Amino acid sequence: MPSYAMSIFHLPKSLIAEIHRMSARFWWGSKENQQNIHWCTWKRLCTPENDGGLGFCDIEKSNRAYLAKQCWRMIKNPDSLVVKVLKGCYYKDKSFLEAQKNGDGSYVWNILIWGKDLLEEGIRWRVSNGNSIHVYKDKWIPKQSTFKILSHPSLNDAIVDQLLTPSGNWNLQLIHEKFSSDDENKILRIPIGRGKREELIIWHYEGDGTYMVKSGYWLGINLEDKSRPFNTNPSTRLWSFFWKLKxxxxxxxxxxxxxxxxxxxxxxxxxxxxxxxxxxxxxxxxxxxxxxxx
Structure with missing residues (x-):
């Protein structure tokens, strides 16, 4: 399936299912006059190799990951013409991340919201001086799952810069008193930006913070199993070693x-x-x- 098609269309479920069926029949050797046993589900074949699958492409999740790329471009290029048009139509007084699906919205808008829902699962703020990030409302803690503070909100409407000392370092005493030990450890590991570096939204699953379709796709695969953290499994090391054998x-x-x-x-x-x-x-x-x- 061409990537440009998945970047601009939400492919019908019936088309995706038919492509998956054809791929499964080819893999298990089934023919028109010969139906071989399909020993596992298509979902199992799409499981990452390191988790015991074969890493086949799930077209629906790939489609969503490509649409999430378009949403990433909208966040990073807010002054582009298309973003200004969509903002004027659907989210005049708020940010794109706060926008919701509109029952009267166009086809393009509704498929972008579908991609945005995936993007939101993997983005967070990169802290610089902390003056535009809400402590409890925003996602800024570098830990998988929520990226949010889980401690009881004891600081009403606090901004991250209120957790800093006048010299620009973390206020160790305040953080120790107001947050759980887990949140405290995560906060203190965050480096504080110096100079005029602005707060940025970054993609957590890439080292440089830039969204990539590949990591967006695998996040979508892992989100189906909420009990399994992203890209981890007890047997991962064994399977990773196995597939590298010559x-x-x-x-x-x-x-x-x-x-x-x-x-x-x-x-x-x-x-x-x-x-x-x-x-x-x-x-x-x-x-x-x-x-x-x-």
Whole structure:
């Protein structure tokens, strides 16, 4: 699917589903007159390689990540003509991040809001002098999930610069008294900007703070599983090591299938509810299985 199409259109779910079905049939070797077993769901194939999947492209999430790129450009280029037109129509007295979907809005506006919802999951403020960032309302803490202060709001409508000493450093005593230990540790790790550097909205998942479609896409994948932090999993290190092994790709795929019990042995087929004998046709005595089943 061309990237420019996903940057300007919200692809229909029916089209996306059909593309996914064709891709799955191709992967599992199904043909018009031959339906092979699909051993796992498309969602599992789209799971990152380091989490035990194959990293196939989920077109809907890729579509959303490309639209989020357009929203990022709107934030970074507020003086462009298209942004001025949209602002005059949909969010005159507020920022783009505060804008909402409009029932009477145009097609373009509503798909941008769809992309903005993803973008908001990964952006936060970069603190400079702290004079334009609200302590409790805004996202400025560099920790995944909310990017917000989770401590009880004991400082009404406070601005971040109120947490600084006259010399421009963090007020250690005030922060220790007003915030939880977790929030305190996160705050004190934030470097304070010097000089006239302005506060900036940055993309948390890239080192330079610039939004990238790739990291936006993987954030969208991980958001489906709220219990799993972004790009982390207990088995990540093992799978990461495995895919870097210098062995033929077909051997890697065979091992990957075997580790998930997806080799078409009689034991695996019977596990899927198909009535079949478990006995191996070669030895006539043992259950036909893979090594990982033993």
């Amino acid at each position: 062995i033929p790709s077909k051997v890697k795929i065979l091992i990957w299938k075997a580790s998930h019990y997806w080799i078409p042995t009689k034991a695996s087929i019977a596990r899927r509810g198909i009535q079949i004998s478990h006995i191996c046709d070669a030895c006539k005595s043992s259950i036909e299985t893979t090594l990982v089943d033993l």
